[in-house]
Amino acid sequence: MSDMAKNLILWLVIAVVLMSVFQSFSPSGTSSSTMVYSEFVSQVNNGNIRRAEFGDDGRTISGMTRNGQSYKTVVPTQYDPKILDDLLANDVETQGTPPEEQSILASIFISWFPMLLLIGVWIFFMRQMQGGGGRGAMSFGKSKAKLMNEEQSKTTFKDVAGCDEAKEEVSELVDYLKDPSKFQRLGGKIPKGVLMVGPPGTGKTLLAKAISGEAKVPFFSISGSDFVEMFVGVGASRVRDMFEQAKKSAPCIIFIDELDAVGRQRGAGLGGGHDEREQTLNQMLVEMDGFEGNEGIIVIAATNRPDVLDPALLRPGRFDRQVIVGLPDVRGREQILKVHMRKVPLGDDVKPSVIARGTPGFSGADLANLVNEAALFAARGDKRVVSMEEFDKAKDKIMMGAERRSMVMTDDEKAMTAYHEAGHAIVGRLVPEHDPVYKVSIIPRGRALGVTMYLPEQDRVSHSKQHLESMISSLFGGRLAEAIIYGNDKVTTGASNDIERATEIARKMVTQWGLSEKMGPLLYAEDENEVFLGRSVTQHKHMSDDTARAIDEEVKSVIDRNYQRAKKLLEENEDILHSMKDALVRYETIDADQIDDLMNRRDVRQPKDWDDRDSGGNDSDGGAAKAENTEERPDRPINVDKPGDATS
Template structure:
């Protein structure tokens, strides 16, 4: 971190300089004006004649309208003469006063002239200073610099990033390496009549590394790199955005070949013709100027425009045509290989313990972006620092992953024993259904420690990256989602079911709706789309039901209910047939609060958990089903379930 103070403002610096000049001039004028008058006594003319008659005056100097002299006591004086007084000279001769004439003082005239014209000089200097500020280029110092571009230029020495710093997005990097080759050796392409794409649009979810990839292109090519945000173009003043676009391209032409990177271009590049108001007109003028500069009458040779957005669906079609943004480079979420490489890049900055493996962490973080993985490594380092460790171990990465995926622990939250027991059976229901559903993802961890907004949770992770789901996997998801609600119904009774399953019900309903209306997985409705995504991309937007008849809508609702109730029945069958394991798992959660997937599998298979913190150092802790641990509301069913299971 740079602790040096920021550079002084040029406006303040110039103001201080001119203020100092003004004070110096004022001091000089004051000195000239007061010269010779410091020790003089001002006398009235009548008093002067009285002192002459009394013989108290030693000598005088008679000027045009002023008399200065010296008394016999050594004091000096001055007085103003009367016009046409011819009796003064005889009086001086009669009293023996030494007198002489005095020529007019030219210095006083100059001082008076300087004093009179000084205000005008200062006004002219101030106006000149203000005009310089108004005409000064750039947004850094000009008072009227709001029409100048806010693009910042990064040279090779400032924050240089190369492709070695970018990992996990190899396909996107390969598509952009051609731009780097062109900037290094343009003749290689031009001699065959080929032209490099004028623009590349990077499309991807937030945190996938679009900005980092653009900086790596500039770092590899070794050319100036201008960066600006799309929102920096638009202001409340009409015409400012277009002026900034023109100024940005003028700067780019002076530094060609170069790269201009516009981040979040959807702020200025949205469809034209939508909305009303001056702000929209200003944005459209800015977009029109951008279109002209990218591919207008004047060719911008050596200027490559790279933009980033996660909403390409809202961009104006004219912006995406060939000749402007010729290529759309998709920057996806990294797969397991990419996540491993990204983790290795970020792990170089922290001291690692020998038990840390990037591959293992990458396998447990599906769906994480590059920014998420960087945050994971940082959280692990912070946890190790809080625990006063010298190395970041695997446990810190596991705890950091739980924090990122499930939220921070809320151990200060006070829960009653009944609430803990309800949460334990709820999460045990989820876990048990997940274990006995063949198409379900493996359990990563189950906990009854409150995290985020949940009292407890069961986290499942796929064994590999998954890009699509099959019908059997979706039915398994429905059953797992309803497992917690079903466990509450079985153990505590119909009247004691809690509101803790609200998110599970929402998840199951949303999945069932997509199965029926978007993915064609309803036998009654067939492979038709009944809902479409409204203005969304990369997970954004919302579903909208298309115009359907009342009978079709009624059938859709009935199919959604049938799917959710089918998941409820599957969960009920599993938990009824494994009631003893449900109690064992719930008791283990009450005992340990958090169980890993391996411990859950071990408990279901052997009825024991092999854990180092078991009492008496035995290492193997049995988890029996004690009658006192079974809630009263569920005892009757539990006995029936056991007999049914034994049969």
């Protein structure tokens, strides 16, 4: 019987009991015949009335005749004073009825109602604070893990693409849960815990759902933040309750998402160890590999911050196996795109392989967003299918930001932005080992005034010294173009982000990557990603002041060398700089084919859809100050120009 049916029966029983109590306390009376008032007066005058009783309203009279019959009558007016004299004159027993008092149950209810209301409000708020969800006000220590059966989980390995190695690792778990004897007869034991590690959006949670769908066993899922709340000891109690539930359903899987929320390293702060989160972690360590065995329970966890996890979690016996779910390569991106394109009507010109090549560094979530944005573009245009044109627009929107055509730039600002972007593109095309220039635009997108976009020919796993120095040169191309055309006094703050990124690359070349002949292959950089306050306080400096000064000089030398190289290239090709500026002012966006025409000093071909546009160029852009640049992925081929801290 369901919980709803049980609750309904309980309330029906309570209602019947209350009705019985009210019935028992309600006044009971005998049946009496109703007498017309004029007849009642006549009977009084004839001496046929033995007793009369006035009601508390003053109009109702009831009693008994001398023949033993009960009667009841109503006075037509509010009160008849003469009737009382007639009753007394004829020797009728006359009495009045006092006002009816409240029943005992009603008086008790009225007196206790405020207290009951306060208790009910307290219980309601306690349930809300603890997210009781109907479990009861005192069930703080109960696990919040959601149990999924085989009917609820529809995701399988067919829905997961781009991480073949990770699928092979976790497929062993599915085989073990389906046929344990296959491993046990050779003495093998399945790992007790599997930790899936990877950047955000790579499909760790999706892979866990696929394991649930393939294994056909009970699957408990919970987030790391669901363990710890406001009461001390709640987290540890919930861990115990979760494993107790899992033991009853073994063999089963427990999936903990965002493990770093509860599994951060202990003793990393300045305070003591009596932290609620640390107690929860201690209980989890004991449950995973303590005195009591948890046979048949496999714990799968996901995190994108393995560096902050406690070492005790990662040892064999707890999380025996770490599965890396990284960013997909070009082949993986193609497979992921095909998975997400199943529910989208595609045009004949859509080629997933071409889209995959043009989206380096995209995660699975990014690719899903790309397909969705393309479908939205097609819906806005009232199209029946999604063509390659919509995918190109969606890719540009995700990588460069949404167009801001409503903004208005002056002609001078538009020309300066065009020179700036042309400087990036020209230097990027001329320096060795640089990614090819894919598109240049002076249409404001997102927080950027202009964008120069590069498209790698293949996914890069590592970067050579020549490639890094070419990146530095191209980053300074925009600032140098402004200086060459307008003079050093007219250089704007638009290169603030370029300078920041170039300096970061040069400093890492010297201090972390060992790409400086003067400083040698040594690590000079401190750990800048330290997240624990207690550990950062006790850190000591590992270099002398002379070494720090030498590092600064070497970083400046790398910057100056590439700055001068970019300047020389732009001065030698100033005619191309002017031609590219004119093309950008006219067309607003130029692609690789048009850039090829400009670099070969040929006439620039028109864009394919230029006939449908207003050739006056008055509907475009605008300029606004942009906030400081957010940290970008090193493998995202994009160069965004920002005016820095000032407004334009």
